[in-house]
Amino acid sequence: MNSIQEELKLKFQVAIAQALDTEGAETDPMLVPASNPQFGDYQSNVAMSLAKKVGKPPRAIAESIVQHLDLADLCEPPTIAGPGFINLTLKPAYLEAQLNAISRDDRLGVATTKHPLRAIVDFSSPNIAKEMHVGHLRSTIIGDCIARILEFRGQDVLRLNHVGDWGTQFGMLIAYLREKYPEALTTRDALDLGDLVEFYRQAKKRFDGDPAFQETARLEVVKLQSGVEESRFAWNLLCEQSRREFQQIYQLLDVRLDERGESFYNPLLPAVVEDLDQAGLLVEDAGAKCVFLEGFTNKAGEPLPLIVQKSDGGYNYATTDLAALRYRIQEDEAKRIIYITDAGQASHFAQVFQVARRAGWIPDDVELVHVPFGLVLGEDGRKVSTRAGESVRLKDLLEEAIARFRAYLEAKCIEDQREETAEFKAEVSKVVGISAVKYADLSQNRTSNYIFSYDKMLAPLGNTAPYMLYAYARIRSIGRKGQIDFDRLGNEAKVLLQDETELNLAKHLLQLSETINAVETDLLPNRLCQYLFELSQKFNQFYDRCPVLEAEAPVKTSRLLLCDLTARTLKLGLALLGIPVLERM
Ligand code: ARG
Numbered sequence: 159m160n161s162i163q164e165e166l167k168l169k170f171q172v173a174i175a176q177a178l179d180t181e182g183a184e185t186d187p188m189l190v191p192a193s194n195p196q197f198g199d200y201q202s203n204v205a206m207s208l209a210k211k212v213g214k215p216p217r218a219i220a221e222s223i224v225q226h227l228d229l230a231d232l233c234e235p236p237t238i239a240g241p242g243f244i245n246l247t248l249k250p251a252y253l254e255a256q257l258n259a260i261s262r263d264d265r266l267g268v269a270t271t272k273h274p275l276r277a278i279v280d281f282s283s284p285n286i287a288k289e290m291h292v293g294h295l296r297s298t299i300i301g302d303c304i305a306r307i308l309e310f311r312g313q314d315v316l317r318l319n320h321v322g323d324w325g326t327q328f329g330m331l332i333a334y335l336r337e338k339y340p341e342a343l344t345t346r347d348a349l350d351l352g353d354l355v356e357f358y359r360q361a362k363k364r365f366d367g368d369p370a371f372q373e374t375a376r377l378e379v380v381k382l383q384s385g386v387e388e389s390r391f392a393w394n395l396l397c398e399q400s401r402r403e404f405q406q407i408y409q410l411l412d413v414r415l416d417e418r419g420e421s422f423y424n425p426l427l428p429a430v431v432e433d434l435d436q437a438g439l440l441v442e443d444a445g446a447k448c449v450f451l452e453g454f455t456n457k458a459g460e461p462l463p464l465i466v467q468k469s470d471g472g473y474n475y476a477t478t479d480l481a482a483l484r485y486r487i488q489e490d491e492a493k494r495i496i497y498i499t500d501a502g503q504a505s506h507f508a509q510v511f512q513v514a515r516r517a518g519w520i521p522d523d524v525e526l527v528h529v530p531f532g533l534v535l536g537e538d539g540r541k542v543s544t545r546a547g548e549s550v551r552l553k554d555l556l557e558e559a560i561a562r563f564r565a566y567l568e569a570k571c572i573e574d575q576r577e578e579t580a581e582f583k584a585e586v587s588k589v590v591g592i593s594a595v596k597y598a599d600l601s602q603n604r605t606s607n608y609i610f611s612y613d614k615m616l617a618p619l620g621n622t623a624p625y626m627l628y629a630y631a632r633i634r635s636i637g638r639k640g641q642i643d644f645d646r647l648g649n650e651a652k653v654l655l656q657d658e659t660e661l662n663l664a665k666h667l668l669q670l671s672e673t674i675n676a677v678e679t680d681l682l683p684n685r686l687c688q689y690l691f692e693l694s695q696k697f698n699q700f701y702d703r704c705p706v707l708e709a710e711a712p713v714k715t716s717r718l719l720l721c722d723l724t725a726r727t728l729k730l731g732l733a734l735l736g737i738p739v740l741e742r743m
Contacts, residue, residue, distance in 0.1 A: 257723065319415040562612050
């Protein structure tokens with residue numbers, strides 16, 4: 159099923175072609191939802207954009223397009239406003255027919271793509287032996303949502319966890335542990351991640367101040383890289399230790415990832431450097447091999463180098479990303495490669511993409527996208543930290559959200575004199591707590607910094623997960639109260655739109671498909687949150703105004719269908735955000 163917007167677009171393209179006597183398919187009809195409901199539902203700004211090209215006043219162009227528009231089934235007669243805006247108002251009968259169609263569709267009118275492509279979402283990607291921090295949490299939540307949306311559209315998605323499991327830090331860590339705690343290198347479970355992180359900190363301190371230790375650490379790297387059994391074994395243990403910790407977070411969040419860490423690309427690094435040389439891009443600068451970048455300069459205005467091999471022969475983060483990029487194109491055959499990291503890495507990706515492009519590795523049909531996000535700040539506007547000023551462990555942070563909702567729920571149950579089992583309360587609190595953290599993150603425009611506030615994210619009113627989950631549960635309770643089996647309303651059940659609030663709700667329900675398509679394109683999950691938030695508001699306006707269970711058939715059936723469609727839309731939309739619904743809470 160086409161979305162309404164797509165349907166209108168097709169009609170416009172035909173009309174534009176006829177009006178201008180050209181290939182209308184080339185022209186974007188510039189259709190947008192009307193800025194003000196007073197002007198109708200959609201508006202096309204195409205006449206203004208064509209005026210120059212055609213050499214006629216925009217109003218005349220608009221008139222001629224309108225004459226050729228065949229929209230009688232969809233819209234009231236179009237009107238022209240101002241300099242040449244074409245305003246469209248959808249017909250209730252058309253909306254009814256569309257709603258009846260989507261109510262029989264499990265996908266609620268969201269089509270699967272006609273041309274599935276392999277897409278890679280590179281997200282989460284914490285570093286071994288280091289604590290997973292709130293930045294990784296953001297990447298995990300946003301990446302999972304984007305992956306879910308692409309998957310729902312039928313794309314072939316690889317969810318890759320590009321963990322930092324390679325590099326000089328392992329030499330340092332192994333050298334340090336060999337000295338202080340050798341069991342950690344030979345015995346499983348000798349350490350937990352907290353200890354590991356602490357050892358890492360100490361090793362780093364030692365490394366920074368002790369040249370002899372630097373040399374020992376360097377030799378450890380060489381041993382590891384040349385595949386010495388014992389070093390490999392130790393490295394593996396350290397990775398497993400971290401992995402177990404990460405997995406707990408992924409489980410809590412219900413996020414699936416395939417790990418393909420930096421070490422995976424290690425054997426491919428020499429070829430990257432060789433090929434850059436072949437392509438004539440490689441320059442030696444003070445012993446390091448690098449590519450001079452276009453458009454990146456130092457303070458003196460000289461081009462900056464991207465180092466791909468250090469003077470000691472070692473490779474770095476950028477070399478690995480170049481190798482990964484090439485592998486993803488050549489071996490994975492990915493057509494869209496999406497990287498989810500904080501905005502601080504924007505120039506890293508711009509540089510890697512540029513070098514890969516200049517080396518000729520990026521075919522025209524491959525899209526590379528860095529999806530940046532802002533910082534997570536505490537309520538004091540600084541980095542999120544504990545009272546003692548340390549960085550917060552993610553597990554604690556998620557558990558705190560659960561505990562806070564639990565406290566609220568306990569109090570509410572007492573207030574409402576409601577008896578619930580401990581099991582019920584635990585389950586509801588877990589879902590709401592985790593969902594609140596996810597929703598708080600996703601509902602912001604990801605490019606801005608966001609303030610992590612338990613009070614805000616757990617508020618039962620506002621653009622929050624609890625609000626959305628309550629909205630869903632409330633609608634489901636209408637069905638329960640009326641003892642309605644929505645699955646058995648039957649195919650003859652029809653939506654009839656009379657009240658203005660019903661029409662508004664109907665139009666919004668029908669915008670799910672275009673909203674999801676927009677998120678697929680611009681990778682901004684907050685649009686979907688906004689859509690769902692407005693949906694629940696429009697539902698409330700409808701429900702305040704229109705009796706449902708007290709109405710007489712066929713109006714009652716129609717209103718029940720609107721309730722059911724709203725609940726299903728919330729459920730589907732929330733699922734795409736990685737949030738499960740609760741039938742009761
Ligand atoms: N491990 C990196 C970090 O913690 C993120 C990796 C992102 N992905 C990539 N292909 N570079 O900052």
